[in-house]
Amino acid sequence: DGGITQSPKYLFRKEGQNVTLSCEQNLNHDAMYWYRQDPGQGLRLIYYSQIVNDFQKGDIAEGYSVSREKKESFPLTVTSAQKNPTAFYLCASSIWDSEAFFGQGTRLTVV
Amino acid sequence: DAKTTQPPSMDCAEGRAANLPCNHSTISGNEYVYWYRQIHSQGPQYIIHGLKNNETNEMASLIITEDRKSSTLILPHATLRDTAVYYCIVRFHNYGQNFVFGPGTRLSVLP
Numbered sequence: 001d002g003g004i005t006q007s008p009k010y011l012f013r014k015e016g017q018n019v020t021l022s023c024e025q026n027l028n029h030d031a032m033y034w035y036r037q038d039p040g041q042g043l044r045l046i047y048y049s050q051i052v053n054d055f056q057k058g059d060i061a062e063g064y065s066v067s068r069e070k071k072e073s074f075p076l077t078v079t080s081a082q083k084n085p086t087a088f089y090l091c092a093s094s095i096w097d098s099e100a101f102f103g104q105g106t107r108l109t110v111v
Numbered sequence: 112d113a114k115t116t117q118p119p120s121m122d123c124a125e126g127r128a129a130n131l132p133c134n135h136s137t138i139s140g141n142e143y144v145y146w147y148r149q150i151h152s153q154g155p156q157y158i159i160h161g162l163k164n165n166e167t168n169e170m171a172s173l174i175i176t177e178d179r180k181s182s183t184l185i186l187p188h189a190t191l192r193d194t195a196v197y198y199c200i201v202r203f204h205n206y207g208q209n210f211v212f213g214p215g216t217r218l219s220v221l222p
Contacts, residue, residue: 033209033210035212041214042198042212042213042214042215043155043198043212044212045209045211048209050207056207058209088152090154090155092154092155092210094210096204096205096207096208097204098204099145099157099160100157100210101157102154102155102156103154104153104154105152105153105154107152
């Protein structure tokens with residue numbers, strides 16, 4: 001089935017560690033996005049990519065990094081520079097003139 | 112920043128129509144209105160989108176005012192499973208355009 005897959009669903013990180021969240025899509029979408037959601041809040045854009053090997057910072061990019069080496073994949077690394085990484089992370093993909101499809105999210109907790 | 116304004120919460124009786132308003136007074140002529148919903152701890156789900164004309168699909172109807180400064184999402188027969196946060200978004204259909212989420216409306220469908 002076509003769709004967008006995030007893994008893992010739950011992730012625990014020790015302070016000072018980098019972690020990478022996976023996002024894969026088989027929808028042949030050019031654009032991919034990463035959002036962060038804190039409890040009771042809306043979604044905030046971290047990074048987005050409109051095409052392979054190109055990506056742009058969103059509103060809250062500090063402490064995060066991404067890569068877009070393949071059209072299907074857009075991994076997000078939460079670095080130790082992110083001071084408050086505990087949150088719900090959502091990945092999405094779209095084409096330029098239609099809706100975005102979202103994954104089911106990764107819940108990251110710092111322990 | 113989100114270019115839309117929505118009430119923070121609404122209640123609706125089960126079986127009745129749920130009418131969710133959205134103000135987008137600064138919308139440009141080529142910006143589309145999108146609606147998503149998010150059930151707790153899941154990824155947002157696309158509902159419907161439109162430009163000028165009213166739209167209907169199997170999930171909902173979208174009514175856009177003639178001046179396009181506001182819209183209403185209608186769930187014709189709300190069920191308990193429609194309890195969610197509903198987001199209204201405006202977006203150009205151009206390369207590089209993102210989906211900017213505001214805080215949305217928390218709809219509670221009551222038995």
